[in-house]
Amino acid sequence: MIRAIRYSDIDTFRADRTAGSYLLRRTTPEGAPAGMAFFCPCGCGNESWMAFEGSGSPGSKWAFNGNLDxxxxxxxxxxxGMPCRWHGWLRDGYWEAC
Ligand SMILES: [Zn+2]
Known part of the structure; x- marks a missing residue:
């Protein structure tokens, strides 16, 4: 398992490019995060984005438990969309490959 490290500063996040790190971005009208930018846990260095349910974004959405850390x-x-095609779960702040 790989610890999902939370960043709040986008510049530091993108400078470090730490495998499995994430940054919660944008907010819904209710003030909740609308999605998560993250670096692939496999270490390939690719950044991706997951929109959360309730964000109003088109396309795939994930249910977020609301725990920021x-x-x-x-x-x-x-x-x-990545060459590595990493597949796994994010649970309680840890990434676990399938
Ligand atoms: Zn990867």
């Missing part, structure tokens, strides 16, 4: 998302994360 130890997030759980559902369903699983499948990086089909």
């Amino acid at each position: 130890n997030p759980t998302l559902h369903p699983s994360v499948h990086n089909t």
